[in-house]
Amino acid sequence: MFNLFLKAGDILAPLPAGEGPEEEHTAAPSLLSGLAQYVAPDPKAAAAAATSAPPLPPQQYSFEAADDATTGDASRPPPPPTVCVPCAATAKSPPRLTAAPPPAAAAKTVSLVSPTAWVVGASQLSPRRAAVASTAAPDAEVAAAFKPRPAAAGAAPRPRSPPRPRSPAPATPPRPRSPVRFRPGSAWSERDDARRRNQQRLSTGSNASAASVEKVLEACEETARAVASPNAEGRRIQRLFDDVCGVRKGTKALDALALRLKADETLLRARATRCGPKVYDGASVLHAAAFHGQLHVIEAVLAIEESPLDPWTLDTAGRTALHVAAERGHVGCCDALRKAMSASQDDPVGENAPMDMSGRTPCAWAAERVKDAQKRDALEATLFSPGDATVLPRRSEKSHAAHAVSSTAGWRVVMEDAHCVCRLDGATLYAVFDGHGGSLVANYAAANIERCLQLSEDPAASLKNALATLDAELEQHPRLVKSRRSGRGGTGPLVAEDESGATALLCLVTRTEVVVAHLGDSRGALLRKQGGKWSSQDLTLADHTAGSPAEAARIDSLQNFGVLRRENDAPRVARKVDGAVVENGALQTTRALGDFVFKTATERAVTCEADARALSLQECRGGERSCVLLACDGLWDVLTGEECGAILDSCVEGLDAQCDALVAECVRRRSRDNVTAILVDLDASAAAKALAFGGGTP
Structure with missing residues (x-):
């Protein structure tokens, strides 16, 4: 506390002439006396000081003048030095800044430092804008004011720690590139495929796609407004959705809900938030x-x-209510919603089926999520039509004369x-x-x-080696x-991040x-x-599955793998645990x-050894028409060669x-697998033959 009084006295009372910061220990009595007069001022001395030096209004102190004095602008005279005197009205009032008249012969010239300078001795209090009296070198005086205290007599100087040597950063060798070339798009996941299809749909620039994006943005805006609504409004919205989800058919509560919705349009625009x-x-x-x-609520x-x-x-x-009803397996709701959507715009099936932001149509949601076979068949019959963008889209590939894909x-649903x-x-x-x-x-x-x-x-x-x-x-x-x-x-x-596999079917047509x-x-x-x-x-040749006797015998002879029947x-390929075949991770294919x-360093239950055969082109051709059909098992599960x-x-x-x-036709017959087919015409025209057999231009 005593040090605090000393510092306060150093600020409020100017130092006597000839005393600087170096003689702080000798100026302590004068500082105490100066501080005492402010604590208990003499009325006569206060009156004399008030008459000799009128108070300076705060707004007359110009920081522009201080800046000009710092930069050496001689066009403006420097303001008079300021001293702090106590207020004559009361001893408890704070001191004021008053202007002292310039002396006739001053030993010192007044200079102003930057308005943001720290006041001498005020480092423990706060930075203030002030004028500091100095001699011919004001900057030196300010620097001396902040000079650290000298060490005590006989004290050894504090040794400085030597600089820590910095070891150079180790040179990291360049990361070796994998010899395998990964082309863009070769590692698409299921989610990436859906996002890619949706981006292609939005990039077409059609009015339907633009309208869908606009509606999604409006839905996000309404949801954000509901989240930011006051607590009372939030509880009101929650009560509304509680009634929508739980009201029963034919009750007075349903009539009351319908009246509320008709009377308040904001309820129809409301979005569910924090409803659990x-x-x-x-x-x-x-x-x-x-x-x-809630079919009765939908109708209302x-x-x-x-x-x-x-x-x-x-x-x-980006989903309509038809998407939600189809995903949940509500057949009646889907019928009512489809009828209402057809009356307002187009029939929401086939090419007009709406797609959400994941690229799925209502029919796709029903096929993917509904496990009850009876409900799923009813929904597919209601919502499916050729041209559905997810289940059976229209052709988008380039047409060729010698082959079609x-x-x-x-x-x-997932490709x-x-x-x-x-x-x-x-x-x-x-x-x-076939993945x-x-x-x-x-x-x-x-x-x-x-x-x-x-x-x-x-x-x-060559095909086997490839x-x-x-x-x-x-x-x-x-x-x-x-x-x-x-x-x-x-x-x-x-384990690996991805454990997928794929069967392969290659056909090389030469001349x-x-x-x-x-x-x-x-x-x-x-x-x-x-x-x-x-x-x-x-x-x-024969399919490479666990149902083949030759393949089953090969797998059963392994130590860590066997056939699960x-x-x-x-039959499926599975692992052995303590000599017994377990069901986890069973796979029907034995070569892929x-x-x-199913491939270890010592044993390979699933191999990549392909079977191949070659036929003469002249032998394959003949008759009224001849062609080669290459397809995955999704086609052969429901069709035969004669039916094709x-x-x-x-x-x-x-x-x-x-x-x-x-x-x-495979989709119509409810093939539950992806379907890919390549049809090669062996009796095409001369130009088509050149294209099919490697010559000419596409």
């Missing part, structure tokens, strides 16, 4: 009713005239198949890859098969390498022969028409790319329409 498990955030009244299957809402809530209203995910996700058509030197390669457990392996194989194929005098051996090279590259893929621990806390065995190689259960068939009848010849189910869960030929006869529009008809 009853309804998701961002849902409108119509979405909440569809979520719980749709009966309101000039309502801002129409059946095409979207939530924050058609592919769809079908009722599985895991991939295909490619590559023109080589004097030949054309057609490939179908399982994900799409990474199938997409990578389709993107890199052309690079891995090195044609030789033996085309069959598949073996692909599998070796996939084994080094970062997402397929076993690099993380499974189980809680990462204490389980090593003289047709060579086919395959892994798994995808098949190729030679379709020929003679005498008005179609015949089918398998171009692939269950009633009413196909990827599937490194009959479908080709029913379409006279061209090769593209015939291939599309094959895929559409």
